[in-house]
Amino acid sequence: MAEAVRELKFRGGGFAPGRKRWTALVFFALVLGIWQLAGSRGWVSPLFLPSPLAIFEALRAEAISGNLWIHLTASLQRIGLGWVLGTLAGLALGLAMGLFTLARSVGLPLVSAFFPIPKIALLPLFILWFGIGEASKLVTIGMGVFFPTVVAAYSGVDTVPRNLVRMAQSFSLPYSAIVWKVVLPGAMATIVAGFRITVSLALILVVAAEMIGAEYGLGAFIISAGHLMMTDRLLGGVVCLSILGLLAGTGITLLERRLLHWR
Amino acid sequence: MQVIAEAIGHDYGPLPVLENVDLAVREGEVLAIIGPSGCGKSTLLSILGGLLQPSRGRVLLKGQPQADCLNPLTFVFQDFALLPWRSVAGNVELVLEHHRLGSAERRRRVADALARTGLSDFAAALPKQLSGGMRQRVGIARALAVRPAVLLLDEPLSALDAQTRELLLEDFESLWVRERTTAIYVTHNLSEALRLADRVAVFSRRPGRLKELVEIPLPRGQRSGAQAQVELAALHDRLWGLIRAEAQSAVTELEHG
């Protein structure tokens, strides 16, 4: 009697999520469509959830009046400067913590103690210390960026394989050369991954930073719209932040491709 | 240049790893170090290369390295230790950049080292694009580029498959036939030691002591004839006997606490 012959069943699928551009677009379009429909059919009050078109109109009005650009540039300057300052300071402390016992002994408890403090809660203090001008805004954003950068930098240094450092030492590379050519590039992947978080944080914090004493800025725009109950403008500002977030994310991806092409 | 270990002992915390090692590496020789796993071979090599401060004893250097030597004691690592973000040429260049060489001289040294290891066509490749054997050749090229006085090799072939190992073994062989660079070669593999070494240092189990120093009287490159094979087989048996005793008691020790 002949043995029954079966085809082998494939069982190795899944667990490898990919990305499909079109699905995302279609999904977005669908959500927007339903949202718009809900608005124009009057299923939800325009005050509670303005329709996409209303949001677009609100943004367009701001763009035409030229205010949108003023808000955007004001915020981008704060985000940019605050992020750069926080990142530089964070990298300095983080790398020091990755390299030196003293910095690590002091830095670790410092980070643990100060990282969880909501910077927004400190805003009134920042105002007393740094005034209501640009300084307190930069500090708010910078502080938010600083701590995650410290963590990313020192854990990045920790991930650099010890044997690479030993190799460099065995060829008598000077300390600075080991830091620049071995430790820093080795930590770069973790550091850049940290950037992804800190850029988003900077965007979140610009709203808090511009809560006080800001005439212009996306955050000021959003907060003011909230107080004025102009929900279409409020969501318009939020959409701007989201777009900035998307752009920043893309920028980081490009940076990763450049810096980490070897991976 | 000669490297001399004087009464070297080393502990990792409460764990004694090396005990009273006296060893003089002669100029121009290849000294193989064998011994049971965990007996302190890598530790000793690190001490000899100045990467580890020994708990006891000292390391002496005698004589001057040749004029063009940039890094007298130069390692070749078991795991290659290549910077993944640098190209093959870049990895070799790394160890030259901090020396005051003209850029022409630097390029010449890189090209020369790559040529000697057969990597000229791969200068621009990244380590991840290379096979294991080729990666170790980069490690060797990097070591050769600094014209070392003493090469310190810690199981340089043990991460490679058998065929690749054989090919690289031939490379080493011809290297040491052509130029007599002093080398300390740590290995688990007896036949590697017998192919390459002038002397074989056999270590006891942990804490490692120098148990015996066995001379291989045949010149390198002339060890494949029938007569040589017979002699080598005898040596092989002798060395194997020494190691097996140590390895067995190491295992017994493990099993019985």
Place this chain on the structure above:
Amino acid sequence: MKRLLLGAVCAFSLTVGTAVQGGVQAADEITVAALTFVSSSPLFIAQERGYYEEEGLDVSFEFFRAAQPVAVAIASGDADFGVTAFTAGFYNLAANGSLKVIGAQSREEPGFEFSAYLASNAAWEDGLKAPEDLPGHELGITQRGSSFHLMLGLLAEELEFDVDAVKLTTLEAVPNMMSAVSTDQVDAVILPGWLARRIEGEDGGRIIGWVHDYTPYQLGGLFTSSDNVEERRDVVERFVRAYQRGAADYAEAFHQFDEEGNRVFGEEAEALIPIIQQYTDATPDAIKASASYIDPEGALDVGSVYQQVEWLQEQGLVAAQADPASFIDLSFIDSHFNLPE
């Protein structure tokens, strides 16, 4: 979810109501959204003295930390009645058609010190000695469209100066305004009088005038949802009656002066203070210091509301289509005054 729940509760009480028909009529359950401010006192007095109960209303309070959510709670139907100050945000919400102003909260009334113009020490030294000097200076406010911003606008109209000549700095919250003015980071602020007094007492600034002397105006109102006005008119009427009784008690107690024109707080006030304390957590002194003028009949200065909306519209802070006539319902109280023709 919450609204669903509320609906379910209402439906339930309705059936219970019918079930016990013939017995005592079940009280109408209503929710009042309020701030724990002295200016909400009539609400509390009516509760504690049983005025709601007498109108057959079972009132429960929902307390908020800021004015905005109070209005939102009414607009969304989570609460039935609310009392807060008028702001651009409030008017935008009202213009949306979901709520109706039916009565008055506090008002800036001549003789009642409520909000003060406070100059920083540095600005005072530099010659900011009166509200007339404000142009060319920097004023700290919470937000654009806030009461403080509105007060500045009314002052500019009254004194006929260009409001843009005053530089605005938004500081989000009153404590920030206080620290900004006392550290000379802004030239002036407008603050509740008792806070201004406190800063002046600590030498942190100088009071340069009182809002009631320049621009008496309707500070805030009592409002309910449009749905309530349309569908539960009789509940609204009963609530307004109770509120008016609370307001009358309050006025009786807190609107007293001696022969020299100083405010005095007699037995009536002493009787009410524990009630107000219970809700506001303020000390008796703080209550006296912040006891604003509240119309004894809850009557609105209607013209003031029109003026406010108009100015805010000029500033682009209130939607152009907002029409006070559409969101003020004058039919619940007879004595509203200053009606535009």
